[in-house]
Amino acid sequence: MLGKLISYEMKAFGRIMLPLYGALLVLSVILGIGFQTFPQTVLSGRGFAGFGFLTLVFLFVSVCIAIFVMTATLAVTRFWKNLMGHEGYLMFSLPTGIGTIISAKTISVLIWSALSAISGLLSMTVFAMFFIRDLPSNDELLRIIQFVMEGLRNYLPDLIMFLILIAVSLAFFIMRIYASIAIGCQWTSHRLIGSVLAFIGLQILENGIGSILLETGSLSVELSELFWDLTHNCSSIGLQSIFITGLLIGTLIYGAVTYYFIDRRLNLE
Template sequence: MLGKLLKYEIKATSRIFLPIYLALTVFAIINRFMNFNADTFNISQGIALTLYIFILVGMFVVSFVVMIQRFYKNLLSEEGYLMFTLPVNHWAHIVSKSLTSLMWTILSFIAAFISIVIIALQGITLPELFRELSQMWDELYRYLGPSIWHAIIQMIIGFIIGTLCSNMLIYVSIALGHLSNNHKILASVGSFLGIYALGNVLSGTIAVNAIPQFSPSPSALM
């Protein structure tokens, strides 16, 4: 049943994200053929570049807004009564929405990277770009060695865990704020700030206590 929920979430949210990715790619291609030069920069180039930046930033803003909107509308509004009548555990609803949000976040970063590469091809050819990237990789590998793969894997795992934890924090904050009879949005924001601050205090306390406290021996002081 979790698979069906994921399919439903992806289908519902793809109507929002796919047009944004298409618009981002189109404006990246338009900017690709713009001859950006300080001496010849004109209004049309400025408009094209500004629209591209707005779409790029808006893509990540929409990712955040859709994550909140889907959770609140599907589970905490009147539509939630219908969702909870489905023969599926409650946790499956939350997991499906969190995984879908993670998927679109990753795809948004990929779309942003591809669009930047498209614009970067204005000054160099694709083989030259790959050659430059290959040289950068060789330098990194020469400096870090095989440990670079460990670093990449750790960054990927850290990004996934961090994104999922952030999603859960927002979901918990919205759910707690929904318990308030009045000012649900303010209560949700307050819950988020409170949980976030408490988490920082606890993590800081654990980190400090986990560090061994070394005291110099008398012989070391002499």
Template structure:
């Protein structure tokens, strides 16, 4: 069922995000052309037009990022917490499947948006010898990779995998902050969006307060010094441990919001 939910989510959100990427590409091509001739032209009308096109590209970047964020909230809110929720919760799918369909799709669009912005920026920067320089850089980079030892190449691959996992989980945790607040706020009978805002800041304050107490307590008990005083790892091991600890912290952080979201969707959701 999760596969069907994902298919439905990508179809519904793709109608909005794909045109945004098309606008981003068109304005990127326009900005490239504007940078080549319009800004340095003799005619003021062309100079103004070039500035407007470049401004449109900047607005398109902001619009793509903002739309990814708004769509992440809007799909959860509209699909599960408003009238559509009556239909969605009658499907043979668990609350966990509904949540993960939203989380996966939102994270994918965040990642694709960043890649689209990078690609559009390359289009803007493209000049006569740009492609040749880019290919030369890639060739030198690949040659450098071939010169690495097996252990270095292996650790580098693991670094990238750990970093990719960290980024994905960070996006999931970021989305869950808003899902938890919306789910909790919609357990109330009235003023649900207002209560969602109150829940958002209340949960953030509680977690920040608990984290501060934990740090202060750890310092008072000298926990970290006791754990790591006799540990002298190599730089490679230290990086791995650091990334894994960051992944663990993000998992704990996201799990708190995930538990809040599932609790209120299962036990206290008020769709009236």
């Protein structure tokens, strides 16, 4: 059932996000062709070609912003409408648990966030390809491949940990939003205001807990010594592991809060 729910969420996102990805890729190709064909006119910004290029740059930036905004908006609105509105009657009638529904929505948002980042990198790569005048020879290409492979071999563990840290951080943020919505929707009216206030309250609570932990003498000394050892004697993997562990714990706590308010105190519109 988890796979079916993820597939359903992916299709719902795809109807909006895929056209934006396509528009971004097309604009990157047009910008590359325009810059390669009329470099001086484009750089000066004069004439019809210069004005057209600036317009395309504006559209390119607008689509990039739209992709970011729509990914965040769909993550919130689909959770709100599917679970907190009238559609909740249908969603909760499915033969699956609430935890599975929440997990499916979170995983879908993570996947589409990754696809959004990949689409941005791909479009910039396509644009950069138009600046390559001469293709490298076989020997040069082989040296480039060897250089890249050597870099991956040396920094691959750090890169993997960094990507995991980004994914866990995003999951933590998404789950905080879901918990805020679940808490805010306990209000019989003004649910949006309640959700915003809950989000702010959770952020303040996080800051307060962090301050209390850091102000605890023994814990503060232990953390300082640990950070010193990790940053001066070890690689950054150990430090990233600490942050990942903390974020995972926070994600599970917010997931439990979301589950509790939906399972025990659900108030559909």
